[in-house]
Amino acid sequence: MVETLVIGAGAIGSFVAARLHRAGNEVTLLARGRRLDQLRREGLRIASASGFETVQIPALEWDQLEGWPRQSIICTKTCDLPHVLDRLRILPGASGRIVTLQNGVEAPDQAARSLSDSTILAGRVHGFFELREGTVRHVGVDPDILLGRTAGPDERAVDQVVQQLKAAGIASAVAQDIRVELWRKLLLAASLGGVASYLRIPAGSVMLSPCSAAMLRRAMAEVSALARVSGIDLPSDCVDRTLIFTAKFPPDATTSLQRDLMAGRTSEYDALVGAVVRLARSRNVPVPTFLEIDRALFSAGFGNRT
Ligand SMILES: NC(=O)C1=CN([C@@H]2O[C@H](COP(=O)(O)OP(=O)(O)OC[C@H]3O[C@@H](n4cnc5c(N)ncnc54)[C@H](OP(=O)(O)O)[C@@H]3O)[C@@H](O)[C@H]2O)C=CC1
Ligand SMILES: CC(C)(CO)C(=O)C(=O)O
Incomplete structure (x- = not known):
């Protein structure tokens, strides 16, 4: 079973996956097309104020995913969310926890409607990342993520994910009211x-x-x-x-x-x-x-x- 699946190997997804991986978490990146080839060939490259690093993270495409990951952190843009939710819904096994990191106010409810058995955590991300020529660049203020549970029964999920992110060096806290x-x-x-x-x-x-x-x-x-x-x-x-x-x-x-x-x-x-x-x-x-x-x-x- 995949422990933590980061879905979308763009700017935010690559950053979150790299930090979690570096902190010793079992992380897999779900990528596609040229980005998947690049990750497999060259690893994940990150440039930030603290320097340049290359991280080797296991990367999969949808067809290689055999069942529900324990937790999935969705890092695609909002327009790609429906496809991601459709692919998760048809996976075999008991559904896992979902974290949405999209801008806007609708992603967590879209996820809850589609994956009604999952606990849904919504995240609000501050920070500015971009993926240019295969390298993720973190520019400007240090990123921070606020999280809150918007649906599902797992009351401990938010604290656990916040701890996991903090231990990976990503400033993170439980929101008083994530909405x-x-x-x-x-x-x-x-x-x-x-x-x-x-x-x-x-x-x-x-x-x-x-x-x-x-x-x-x-x-x-x-x-x-x-x-x-x-x-x-x-x-x-x-x-x-x-x-x-x-x-x-x-x-x-x-x-x-x-x-x-x-x-x-x-x-x-x-x-x-x-x-x-x-x-x-x-x-x-x-x-x-x-x-x-x-x-x-x-x-x-x-x-x-x-
Ligand atoms: N970048 C930032 O600084 C911030 C971003 N956010 C939010 O985070 C979310 C992601 O943004 P960002 O990382 O910049 O976006 P990117 O476009 O850099 O990354 C999105 C990634 O998701 C991949 N993807 C899309 N659909 C699928 C799919 N069906 N299966 C697998 N992979 C898929 C894309 O692949 P492909 O290239 O093949 O389309 C791309 O690699 C957005 O909602 C944004 O609002 C919030 C705050 C700051
Ligand atoms: C509005 C802004 C700059 C705030 O961080 C942002 O989130 C974005 O560029 O999408």
């Missing part, structure tokens, strides 16, 4: 990524002009109102604090959403801007700034709605 944390991050990533993509300026520059800063504030206030109607009480100073945090970004910093949109890559648009528009429509919450962003980006050919 609040996921919404807090949605408020940042959807608003900042949406406004910056709409205005075609780096996210780090949005707070530099009163006009773009005001648009960002309106977008964040809309997510905050949507959260409230969704039963999530974000702290009353959440918008102000997030704006102050955003003002500290380097002027040329971009968000993953805008990088993916501008490069024409598959993006998490549907889980960020798309989710705000979708959830607002179904909950009858006015989100004029997001509608404007969505309309403009969609008619410019951006935004892969699923």
Whole structure:
């Protein structure tokens, strides 16, 4: 039985798998295509402030997985989640624990609907990683992961995974309320990524002009109102604090959403801007700034709605 399966050998998956492996955990990476060949041929390469390392981690593809792993940490983008959940559902054996690390607020519920016997832990990841030319680069602030159980019976699961991550050198803690944390991050990533993509300026520059800063504030206030109607009480100073945090970004910093949109890559648009528009429509919450962003980006050919 695979002990810990990290699904998706991209930026976050490679980092988490490498750290867990280095700390002596029995970890397997689930990869595909050229990335799988590369991992087998060259190992997993990581570059960070503490230097460059190559780690040899067992790597599998879906067809080689013989049964349910004890725990699976899903590190694909949101758009790939349905395929991952379908593949897990048909595995033989008793279902294992699932950790979702996706941005957005919908991944843990999608996992719970699909894998109803599993305990689901949702994670909120801070940090910035990218996979370039086969090397995972960790840039900027040290990563940290907050975790919480959103479904399933295993009450000890969160503490165990937090301990495992901490022992592997990844700052991690149990969230007081993981749904609040996921919404807090949605408020940042959807608003900042949406406004910056709409205005075609780096996210780090949005707070530099009163006009773009005001648009960002309106977008964040809309997510905050949507959260409230969704039963999530974000702290009353959440918008102000997030704006102050955003003002500290380097002027040329971009968000993953805008990088993916501008490069024409598959993006998490549907889980960020798309989710705000979708959830607002179904909950009858006015989100004029997001509608404007969505309309403009969609008619410019951006935004892969699923
Ligand atoms: N990168 C970061 O700094 C942060 C990322 N996150 C979140 O983490 C998640 C992952 O992001 P990130 O690591 O950047 O994304 P990447 O695109 O770098 O990695 C995703 C990986 O998943 C693989 N994959 C996709 N579908 C499957 C599948 N069905 N089976 C096996 N492998 C699959 C992809 O393979 P292929 O290349 O073949 O498509 C790719 O290697 C996102 O939801 C993101 O929002 C959150 C905070 C920070
Ligand atoms: C918005 C940001 C930069 C916050 O960490 C992010 O998560 C992203 O780029 O997706």
